[in-house]
Amino acid sequence: xxxxxxxVTFLSRLAEEGARPxxxxxxxxARDLLGTLSARIGDGPTMARSxxxxxxxxxxxxxxxxxxxxxxxxxxxxxxxxxxxxVVGSIDDFDCLxxxxxxxxxxxxxxxxxxxxxxHPYPCAVEDAWSALNWTVEHLDELGGTNAKIVVxxxxxxxxLAAVVTQRACRxxxxxxxxxxxxxxxxxxxxxxxxxxxxxxxxLLSRDAMAWFWSHYAPDPASRRxxxxxxxxxxxxxxxxxxxxxxxxxxxxxxxxxxxAQHLSKAGVTVDHIHFDGQxxxxxxxxxxxxxxxxxxxxxxxxxxxxxA
Numbered sequence: 001x002x003x004x005x006x007x008v009t010f011l012s013r014l015a016e017e018g019a020r021p022x023x024x025x026x027x028x029x030a031r032d033l034l035g036t037l038s039a040r041i042g043d044g045p046t047m048a049r050s051x052x053x054x055x056x057x058x059x060x061x062x063x064x065x066x067x068x069x070x071x072x073x074x075x076x077x078x079x080x081x082x083x084x085x086x087v088v089g090s091i092d093d094f095d096c097l098x099x100x101x102x103x104x105x106x107x108x109x110x111x112x113x114x115x116x117x118x119x120h121p122y123p124c125a126v127e128d129a130w131s132a133l134n135w136t137v138e139h140l141d142e143l144g145g146t147n148a149k150i151v152v153x154x155x156x157x158x159x160x161l162a163a164v165v166t167q168r169a170c171r172x173x174x175x176x177x178x179x180x181x182x183x184x185x186x187x188x189x190x191x192x193x194x195x196x197x198x199x200x201x202x203x204l205l206s207r208d209a210m211a212w213f214w215s216h217y218a219p220d221p222a223s224r225r226x227x228x229x230x231x232x233x234x235x236x237x238x239x240x241x242x243x244x245x246x247x248x249x250x251x252x253x254x255x256x257x258x259x260x261a262q263h264l265s266k267a268g269v270t271v272d273h274i275h276f277d278g279q280x281x282x283x284x285x286x287x288x289x290x291x292x293x294x295x296x297x298x299x300x301x302x303x304x305x306x307x308x309a
Contacts, residue, residue: 003200003250004278006290011203011280022085022205023212027118031088038092041287044099048072052091055128055135063128064113065135066091067143068102074144075106076151076178076308079136083156083183083285085213086117086125096287097297104301107151107308108143110136114161118216125217126228129161130168137175149178149308153300155284156205156253157213159185163231163260170239179307181300183246183284184253187232187260189214189224195254205281207252232260237267244303245273246296251281272303 022030049069056062078101082094091098091111102109114128133152140148152169154162159182166180190196191214196207218224227234243264247257261273276283279292286293 001249001277003203003280004292006292007278007280007283010286010289014204022088022209027087027116027216031090034084034088034093037286038094038096040289041096041285044096044287045070045103047099047102053135053139055131061115061124061128063115063132064091065132066095066098066111066113067139068095068098068109068111069143070102070106070108074102074108074148075305076149077108077110077136077140077144078102078105078151078153078181078304079110079112079133079162081112081114081129081132081154081158081161083154083158083282084116085210086122086157086160086217087213088116089158094285097285100287100297101153101301104297105304107304108148110143118219121216122218122223122229125157125161126164129165133165133169133175150175151179151181151304151308152177153181153183154185155183156281157186157217159183159257160187160229160231163187164228166240167227167231167234167237170241177241179242179244179304180240181244181246181304182257182260183296183300184248184251184257184281185245185260186253187256188230189218189221190256193255195256196252201250201252201254201280203250203280205252210252232256232263237264237269240264240267240269242270242307243272244300245271246284246300247273247275248279248281248283249275249277250279253281274299
């Protein structure tokens with residue numbers, strides 16, 4: 001199926017404004033580009049309460065989280081890791097998405113401002129993600145109640161972090177994760193899958209851009225084969241919580257997202273995989289810009305509500 005008309009128009013406007021491919025920019029320039037997109041997205045729904053907090057006791061590895069609490073009786077708590085190739089993105093850039101997800105799911109959302117590469121390469125983001133998950137457990141009473149169930153979620157590189165920390169929680173037996181939601185996640189370091197090499201998939205995220213992101217996050221190619229970097233390579237996926245996976249047709253990461261869904265299913269994990277035809281990588285977070293974003297968020301929110309019911 002061809003890329004949908006709304007997305008074509010959006011990409012055309014970016015091109016007219018002089019937006020450049022990620023791999024031709026510095027990390028700072030790429031972060032500024034994402035900031036301009038978040039300005040277009042605008043504000044999300046009003047929350048009953050929200051607050052920022054610092055996580056970590058070591059000044060060298062302190063990072064922010066933002067708690068978005070939609071009402072007085074949230075169904076659960078979603079720990080959300082934003083996308084951006086581990087190099088770009090912030091909780092400010094994803095605030096609208098977090099608020100929208102909180103409003104529609106009825107859950108509190110904890111946005112995680114994990115440290116970014118290349119200043120903080122692997123394993124910094126993984127350790128921050130793990131610390132944020134445990135911080136959430138320690139603060140459940142103010143987030144959703146001491147018995148609130150936890151959902152771990154993320155998109156793209158954030159989906160990678162969500163998958164990695166969920167695997168770790170499963171191995172250790174704690175904390176308990178009720179559901180994981182992975183939106184077009186990075187699950188492997190293989191840049192030569194069919195979806196990576198298809199010309200029609202070289203859009204907002206391309207094969208060259210992913211090579212650029214990997215070079216900043218995990219500059220040692222050997223480290224990329226570690227399951228904490230490429231969760232698809234984990235030897236045993238048994239015992240993981242029910243999983244929702246979202247993939248997009250015109251996405252270089254499509255094949256590895258589908259492969260992770262298949263591996264989870266073979267391991268006996270309940271998987272709900274939805275594929276969005278005509279969509280590109282990044283559509284989920286383009287709230288208020290693409291109708292497909294609203295449709296995908298509505299679907300994910302429904303699955304979360306159903307799972308926590």
